[in-house]
Amino acid sequence: MTNERLREYTDDIYSCMRCGFCIAQCPLYENYGWASNNARGRILIARGVLENKLKLSDYIAESVFSCTTCDYCYLLCPSGIHTTDIIRALKCELSKRDYSLDSSIRILENIRREGNPYGEPKSKRGSWIRDEDK
Template sequence: MRERWAVITEYIREITKCVRCGKCTVFCPMFDKLGWEVGAARGRLLLALGFIQGEVEINDEFVKSFYQCPTCMRCEAECPSGVPVINIIREVRRTLVSREIPIPFSHKGMFDVISKLTRREGFNSKWLSLIEGGRSRLFSGLSSLYRATFRLRFRF
């Protein structure tokens, strides 16, 4: 438990390094699409801080905001304070999964795209059956594939 507390304390330190300049909002494809603060790193960092400090409760909008991030790392690349935004987002996602909070239904489409792509490429996609119940514990390293499909969708 002490190790876990050290990780959480470190994330509080990292989150408070954010100077709220808004550069992340300029480069974030989700902020551009959604147009609201929790659609960008700055808003997600504030939500994460509130969550860690027990001031924000977990609801559908909270969960959705953390899964809408494509982890493209544009926010990290542009952050003048060097906040490790993606690590923080991943830690919040890990916490949600450990509490058995389901991935939003809206992300089922992402898994369908991955399924089609992996079948075409000859990969075994039996693990996709795990999401039928709306819960997933998938940390398979396919986020780069998701980012690629996300980028392609905005190009065409």
């Protein structure tokens, strides 16, 4: 059963015309070079998940979670597809199905425990302020 959050973007997911304008500028695609590591690829994954036609795997999860949600693809998309929102919803869906990266879980635990993604102690939160500004 697909979660409601991903279903909210059904129109956007089906509106992707696969033009590929979003591909070359994706920093992750530059790094990995695989078709699944850019907005178009991740939207195709979202479509597969939405239609329950995709067998999930750690590789797919890594492709999705490697997206930094920098929003650059959204700025480039001529159709104005909410690429980053789709990818966020997809991450949420994969997490629900127990496909999360260890690093994501670690970040989540850090935020819950210390209120920041790095796991730095709350007591040190003012340590970056210069002494003369305290």
